[in-house]
Amino acid sequence: ERVFTPSNELVGLRLKLRCTPGNGQQRYGPAREVESSGPVEAGPGACTFDARHLYTRKVCGHGSVRAVSYNILADAYAQTEFSRTVLYPYCAPYALEIDYRQNLLKKELVGYSADLICLQEVDKSVFVDSLGPALDAFGLEGLFKMKEKQHEGLATFYRRDKFSLLSQHDISFSEALVSEPRHKELCDQLAKYPQVQEKVLQRSSVLQVSVLQSTADPSRKLCVANTHLYWHPKGGKVRLIQIAVALTHIKHVTGDLYPSIPIIFCGDFNSTPSSGTYSFISSGVIAEDHEDWVSSGEEERCRMSLTHPFKLLSACGEPAYTNYVGGFHGCLDYIFIDKNALEVEQVIPLPSHEEVTTHQALPSVSHPSDHIALVCDLKWK
Numbered sequence: 024e025r026v027f028t029p030s031n032e033l034v035g036l037r038l039k040l041r042c043t044p045g046n047g048q049q050r051y052g053p054a055r056e057v058e059s060s061g062p063v064e065a066g067p068g069a070c071t072f073d074a075r076h077l078y079t080r081k082v083c084g085h086g087s088v089r090a091v092s093y094n095i096l097a098d099a100y101a102q103t104e105f106s107r108t109v110l111y112p113y114c115a116p117y118a119l120e121i122d123y124r125q126n127l128l129k130k131e132l133v134g135y136s137a138d139l140i141c142l143q144e145v146d147k148s149v150f151v152d153s154l155g156p157a158l159d160a161f162g163l164e165g166l167f168k169m170k171e172k173q174h175e176g177l178a179t180f181y182r183r184d185k186f187s188l189l190s191q192h193d194i195s196f197s198e199a200l201v202s203e204p205r206h207k208e209l210c211d212q213l214a215k216y217p218q219v220q221e222k223v224l225q226r227s228s229v230l231q232v233s234v235l236q237s238t239a240d241p242s243r244k245l246c247v248a249n250t251h252l253y254w255h256p257k258g259g260k261v262r263l264i265q266i267a268v269a270l271t272h273i274k275h276v277t278g279d280l281y282p283s284i285p286i287i288f289c290g291d292f293n294s295t296p297s298s299g300t301y302s303f304i305s306s307g308v309i310a311e312d313h314e315d316w317v318s319s320g321e322e323e324r325c326r327m328s329l330t331h332p333f334k335l336l337s338a339c340g341e342p343a344y345t346n347y348v349g350g351f352h353g354c355l356d357y358i359f360i361d362k363n364a365l366e367v368e369q370v371i372p373l374p375s376h377e378e379v380t381t382h383q384a385l386p387s388v389s390h391p392s393d394h395i396a397l398v399c400d401l402k403w404k
Contacts, residue, residue: 067118067127067389071374072396076134078371079398083138085185085239086402087368090139090338092289092358093396094251094346095128096386097144097175111393113349113383125149127391129157135371135398137163140180141231141249141289141358150178168193168249172227177249179233186235189244192276193231196265197224205271209329213264216325223264226253230269232276234284243403246277250290252300259318260325262293262300263309270304270331285364286333287401288357291394295353296341304359307331336362339370339397347385348393358397364404371398 083089098121100106107116117123132140132154140163145154147169155165155178164183169176181188200206200213200223213220230250237243250269252262269288277284294300299315309315311326338358345356360367373395379385385393 069378069389070127070131071378071390072131072134074378075371075374075398078369079135079137082136082182083400085237088139088185088245088287088401089135089137089398090141090287090289090358090401091132091135091137091396091398092141092143092249092291092356093132094143094291094356094392094394095145095149096124096392096394097173098124098146098149099174100144101386110348110350111384111386114386115388118386118388121146121149124386124391125153127389129154131391131396132158133161135396137180137398138182138185139247139287139289140178141247142178142180143249143251143291144175145178146175154178164188166191166231166233168229168231170227170229171195171198177229177231177251179231179247179249181233181235181247185238186245187238189234189236190280191231191233192272192280193229194268194272195227195229196268197226197228199272200224200264200268203272205275206268209264209267209271209327212327213325216323218323219260219264219325222258223261226261226265228253228265230272232273234276234281244281244284246273246281246284246286248273248286248288248290250288250292252290252293254293257319258293259299259315260323262298263303263315263327263329266292266300266303267329267331270333274332285361285403286335286359287361287365288335288359289397291356293355295355296337301337301357303329303331304335304357305337307333334362335359336367338367338399338401342373342395342397343376344395345373345397346394347379349384352384356394356397358399360401365401366404368400368402371400373397 101119150167163180165180167178233247235245299313303309309329311328316325338360342354344352345354
């Protein structure tokens, strides 16, 4: 049994409570003393998302869609010695434990009253045993896509009374690149650069694609894509290849299978607004001389020019950061929308810098991840 206190410090091992009625009068004999023999842990106090929930108390109307994208920090990465001592030394050890974090996550996600939630770094056990059942109770259906070589993956949730699932089109980037004919041109170009090709094919990154249909207006369909691109700071060219595969695959779904349906593309793209990946997604083109093609040195230079046909907009703009850890902060997460078909109704403000840095950086006792959730309301044009 754990007893939570409102302070942010770990307190003693035993606690005695005197239970009296709310008015302080003893009505049924003397107050009882209850003794806890378990550890007494600090509670989160004010959470970084409390103020955000003031904007999301109600579910949107049927003409609107509230979307969330959030890297929730996999337990597999939070619980390493490296994480505890190097990445997040400022975070109280108990606040890195999955039981503590998933309780905060459930509170945070339920409070957004969302229609679509795209999560990255989701442990399979957390999806099956915790988030899936909790969000199911609030009317959200969950879909999970595991990475090939890890114990974590992607999860997409959609509100059952607003959407029905028509089909799923998930892929592994490396597998799709070599096995699907629509990627042959890119694959042939990549074969000219064996070292880069090897790096791309070693990655276990995946893309989750779900086609949803509005229950209120069956003529309205949505392609919801969710991904988590390669993380390495010098991996710009790998991310460019991954996003090219993703957009070609989404083009197949929204062109061949469901012509002209709009896209919502969420994820942790591990790319700042100044990166080639962000520029390519936003502009539809990347030149062969872009600096990201030499992201890991001249000896591994690629020369490729890529295009895609979509008109995509970052619905939440370009925040100062969506990831805030001791050694780095920057904007890595986005909700890209098809600007021909969708527009932004409102963006739920991110936590203030003061809230994010109350406990130095993220994660903390009041925030369950090293990333911050993006939340916005969208509507059909």
